[in-house]
Amino acid sequence: MVNEFGDLDNITSDLKDLLLDLTSDSIFLHDQEGNFIYINQAAYKTRGYTKDELMDLNLYDLNVPEFTECIKSCINDLMEKGEIIFESAHFRKDGSVMPVEIHSRIIEYEYQNLVLCSVRDISLRKKAEKALSRELEVNSDLTKLSRKLLESVPIEDISDMVLEYAQKFTQSKFGFVGYIDPETGYLISPTMTRNIWTECHVKDKSVIFEKFGGMWGWVLNNKKSLLTNHPKDDSRATGTPSGHIDIETFLAVPALVDENLVGIISLANSDKYDKQDLEVIERLSNLYAIAITRKHSDESIKKSEEKYRRIVEKFLKVSNEIIIEISKKE
Structure with missing residues (x-):
């Protein structure tokens, strides 16, 4: 046809x-x-x-x-x-x-x-599966950290765990975690002696920071998170001192309790940070803030106990001396 x-x-x-x-x-x-x-x-x-x-x-x-x-x-x-x-x-x-x-x-x-x-x-499906898998992994790790907070674990060990999870979640090559000393206002970073210590060749480096500088200092001074994949072009960057690790990407989140600054999680050199990285580190910083607050509370209790112990000891000593004097007179 x-x-x-x-x-x-x-x-x-x-x-x-x-x-x-x-x-x-x-x-x-x-x-x-x-x-x-x-x-x-x-x-x-x-x-x-x-x-x-x-x-x-x-x-x-x-x-x-x-x-x-x-x-x-x-x-x-x-x-x-x-x-x-x-x-x-x-x-x-x-x-x-x-x-x-x-x-x-x-x-x-x-x-x-x-x-x-x-x-x-199936790109979208795989992306969703990956996001779900990551969320499950993050929730599992945060649960483990939460359980540690219920134990009498030193803040140094908690800080190590927080940094480990933070680097794992964001695929960051470097990072540090630190807390604010309530008496001096200094930043103390017990994790600084980990992998970053041998890579950083800044003269007279220390785990105690009296002044807050650079981008991490901006985070502490402003109590705000900072994410940048182009730190050299960021107005908040002030450069790095001689011998410092080259910062290619940067993410830092303050640890806050009722707007009070208690610490920081600072990360660097992931391939690229995104909104999901920021969100998970903010969740992690909330737990770290609880750990820091508990540390300060425990230290305050110990100091109070020590103070009262000395008062009681002094009272008992004086009482004992009075009793002895009375006994002598009799």
């Missing part, structure tokens, strides 16, 4: 191409060696290629190397079962990676067993 547009078979073929190009999923038809026979518009556009560029590639050129063996195994399963669904990852033309879910099935075409794949970009 023929009409003014040509034969019906061609019209049907054009219509199929149009319909496949309208779908947001990528459609691939390839042989068992991975050579492409057909791709739809989404397949090449979402990966940054022209149609001809992608057709010149092989399935294995698209797949991220870590999934190569998985793909081979999946094709063997596909040959056996006829249809499978699995996850993989494709390279885009610019080198970025697209996580994908692939629904593959065997079809027979011109006496060949070909592989028809419907491929869905």
